[in-house]
Amino acid sequence: MEFIQIVFWLLAAGAILTSLMVVLPRGRNPLYGALALILSFFFVAGIYVLLVAHTMAILQILVYAGAIMVLFTFVIMLLNLSKRELGEESKNLAQALGVGAVAFIIIKSIIIVDASADSVGGDNLALPKGFGTIESIADQMFHRHLLSFELIAILLLVAVIGAVVLAKRTL
Amino acid sequence: MQAATTTSDLAIISPLFIVCAMGLVALLVAVFTPKDSFKGWLGYVVAFGFALALVAVVWLWKQAPLTLSNESLFFALSVDHFGLGLTAVILIGGLLAALTAVDYLPSQRSDHGEYYALVAFAVLGMMAMVMSADMLTFFVALELMSISVYVLAGFKRQSAFSTEAAMKYFVTGSFASALLLLGIAFTYGATGSIRFTEIAEALASPQASLPIAQFGVVMLLAAFFFKVAAAPFHMWTPDVYEGAPTSVTALMATGVKVAAFGGFARMFLTAFGDARFRTGDLPWETIIAIVAVASMFAGNLMALAQKNLKRMLAYSAIAHTGYIMLAMLAAPTSGDGTVWLGPGLIFYLLGYTLASIAAFGVASVVSGNDVEDVNEVAYAGLAKRSPAHALILAVAMLSLLGIPLTAGFIGKLTIFAEVLDGSHNEYLWIVVVAVINSIISAFYYLRVILVAYMRDEAAERPIQLVSSRSLTLAAGLAAFLTLVVGLVPSRALMASGKAGGSLADSKARAASTATVNDVHTEADAPATASAPKATKL
Amino acid sequence: MDPNYAPYVPVAVVSILVVGLAAVILLLNRMLGPRRPTREKGIPYESGVDPVSHPRRRFSVKFYMTAILFLVFDLEVVFIYPWATRFKAWLADDAFAPVALGSMLFFVLVLALGLVYEWKRGAMNWE
Numbered sequence: 001m002e003f004i005q006i007v008f009w010l011l012a013a014g015a016i017l018t019s020l021m022v023v024l025p026r027g028r029n030p031l032y033g034a035l036a037l038i039l040s041f042f043f044v045a046g047i048y049v050l051l052v053a054h055t056m057a058i059l060q061i062l063v064y065a066g067a068i069m070v071l072f073t074f075v076i077m078l079l080n081l082s083k084r085e086l087g088e089e090s091k092n093l094a095q096a097l098g099v100g101a102v103a104f105i106i107i108k109s110i111i112i113v114d115a116s117a118d119s120v121g122g123d124n125l126a127l128p129k130g131f132g133t134i135e136s137i138a139d140q141m142f143h144r145h146l147l148s149f150e151l152i153a154i155l156l157l158v159a160v161i162g163a164v165v166l167a168k169r170t171l
Numbered sequence: 172m173q174a175a176t177t178t179s180d181l182a183i184i185s186p187l188f189i190v191c192a193m194g195l196v197a198l199l200v201a202v203f204t205p206k207d208s209f210k211g212w213l214g215y216v217v218a219f220g221f222a223l224a225l226v227a228v229v230w231l232w233k234q235a236p237l238t239l240s241n242e243s244l245f246f247a248l249s250v251d252h253f254g255l256g257l258t259a260v261i262l263i264g265g266l267l268a269a270l271t272a273v274d275y276l277p278s279q280r281s282d283h284g285e286y287y288a289l290v291a292f293a294v295l296g297m298m299a300m301v302m303s304a305d306m307l308t309f310f311v312a313l314e315l316m317s318i319s320v321y322v323l324a325g326f327k328r329q330s331a332f333s334t335e336a337a338m339k340y341f342v343t344g345s346f347a348s349a350l351l352l353l354g355i356a357f358t359y360g361a362t363g364s365i366r367f368t369e370i371a372e373a374l375a376s377p378q379a380s381l382p383i384a385q386f387g388v389v390m391l392l393a394a395f396f397f398k399v400a401a402a403p404f405h406m407w408t409p410d411v412y413e414g415a416p417t418s419v420t421a422l423m424a425t426g427v428k429v430a431a432f433g434g435f436a437r438m439f440l441t442a443f444g445d446a447r448f449r450t451g452d453l454p455w456e457t458i459i460a461i462v463a464v465a466s467m468f469a470g471n472l473m474a475l476a477q478k479n480l481k482r483m484l485a486y487s488a489i490a491h492t493g494y495i496m497l498a499m500l501a502a503p504t505s506g507d508g509t510v511w512l513g514p515g516l517i518f519y520l521l522g523y524t525l526a527s528i529a530a531f532g533v534a535s536v537v538s539g540n541d542v543e544d545v546n547e548v549a550y551a552g553l554a555k556r557s558p559a560h561a562l563i564l565a566v567a568m569l570s571l572l573g574i575p576l577t578a579g580f581i582g583k584l585t586i587f588a589e590v591l592d593g594s595h596n597e598y599l600w601i602v603v604v605a606v607i608n609s610i611i612s613a614f615y616y617l618r619v620i621l622v623a624y625m626r627d628e629a630a631e632r633p634i635q636l637v638s639s640r641s642l643t644l645a646a647g648l649a650a651f652l653t654l655v656v657g658l659v660p661s662r663a664l665m666a667s668g669k670a671g672g673s674l675a676d677s678k679a680r681a682a683s684t685a686t687v688n689d690v691h692t693e694a695d696a697p698a699t700a701s702a703p704k705a706t707k708l
Numbered sequence: 709m710d711p712n713y714a715p716y717v718p719v720a721v722v723s724i725l726v727v728g729l730a731a732v733i734l735l736l737n738r739m740l741g742p743r744r745p746t747r748e749k750g751i752p753y754e755s756g757v758d759p760v761s762h763p764r765r766r767f768s769v770k771f772y773m774t775a776i777l778f779l780v781f782d783l784e785v786v787f788i789y790p791w792a793t794r795f796k797a798w799l800a801d802d803a804f805a806p807v808a809l810g811s812m813l814f815f816v817l818v819l820a821l822g823l824v825y826e827w828k829r830g831a832m833n834w835e
Contacts, residue, residue, distance in 0.1 A: 067782040074775045116380040138790035146243035148311045153818040160822040162322035163776040202828035
């Protein structure tokens, strides 16, 4: 096995383990889950690095592990639900069906991706020069996706308005 | 760079620009005017902006299909008759919905200027959505629309009901957005492109990875069903429609629905429209047929049990989603795999928009003095108290039911005829189901009219009318237009046919444009070919 | 080594050092330090004021407002940073320079409007 492959498996195992830590141990303080999520973001950022998606890796840490997690921990601390309020974990049919459906989707997608891995990409697998750098993303963003860029400005404005309208005590 | 005769880019995107500017103006006015002053006049300002944009759309309609010379605009938007026609419907809905809020919001003690800014931004998202030519623009536009509407649904801040509606809408809507993103990712993985026309080309090539595309299409379908409130994904609809302020519900039932149908119809027909896929390898048409039947039954049967007018209209919206979906079945296909739409989809959306605005307008009128539960008591005996509003309500109900002389009737007829025509009676069973459902729906629509006309006003709880000229004007205009379109449908049908037919151009145009700055030759043939279909009725 | 990964070698080294050092320190502390816990030592400020209420109470939603507004403006970096890396090259291209400048002007203008809005609405006041 190549060195890069070992690194990949390590990172992937770490990402899956930490993700499981986010969802599995309920009844404990949810802040532990949030911290595990930060760890999982770091592992995923490592996988982005292996994919030569430099900008994505940086943004993953900057935005997700930095900013989004601030929000998550805030929400957890705002609610600060006690064990009593969280209630007992109910195991009903709907949950079982949900787990079954997710498992089915995961297995099915693995089979499909595995079967068609050769046809995807084909000869285009060679990376173009400057792939994954922030400059190449800038070129894409301002040449082909300029309209989306401007719409995102409005979207962020709407997010500001929404936060103020919904959360501010007096308007 | 470009030929002198082509319209400049800024002129082509002027409708988007006008609406965006109106939103920004409304936002500034909202914070720079005194806190407790009447903000309803902003509704007129935004409505004027929508009207202005509508004029621009009509002006562009005459020159469509338009070609954008800027690289990114060309990549992101297709300003054809389809996009412009749906934009016009959205603007009409948005205009009337903005007018219904002017006096309604003060009556609900929620008169804040942000409302109108959010409405403008939501409409901006809807317009961009129906004109989008690639997945990224589509997604950003959909999010812009959705997030604005989530906030609007919770706009009555002191009401736990409204907040709950916003919360439910947000959680289910975000889930749908996640599915949509997943679908886009899978499609990109299978085809290597996010542009609808390029996806179609990539799928047509023999080495395309169909299983992965199939996965993507299923995810896209789920997101679509969520957004238009189709049957297995409709659970949020009644609570959200009921809890949101009625003027917002009006916007949800009209603009959001039109944008979702328009945007997704373009996506499915352009990117996955090949007849080989529709019922074969990517069987989205078959799935839509099943979901349409489920939506019709779920909506109509549940609506029978509803006492609350808004809740009943929510279930009726689910049923209408089923009818509209029929228009996406059996899309006409020419020999080379070019796909377009008949007039049914857009015409039905227009008729549904008008009738919904009229119905929700009256629902706002009778919820004066902060009434939240618009049940039968709230409008029993409306005919004696306010004959005009009762008449508007009756027209709306008759059009939703599909009685002749209303827009709803022509819409249903067109869609049914299209499905039978296009499928060579293969989908006859589904039309039969739709007709049965229309009959079921008569019970609850006619009951509303019965209560408004035959029942007496409850002595212990008299009708609380919101006295509002703008609200009556908007609802009245909507009802009037319902009748006009129902009585003289030919022009609207022609326009809808032209719009639906223009979907076929996208493929031809993509083929004719090797580079971005080429002067395009317009391939009008399929559009004119479908026009006779429109006049046949 | 693949040149694409070369810049990350120092990052990896530092990460491993940081995690390893922290683990070693915690481990040594645990193994070598005497542990005789009492109730007095367990309170958050051992030699300070006694806590007056339970630490796990609900925080005001005002904190959330601040957080989400920070988040929105933080996200703008994602869009402005790429632009900044390429702007100089774009300026040389006469056809594209006005587009590059105009698009970012609009973006910043809209977001400045968001700032004005939130300022005037008093979202940054601690009411």
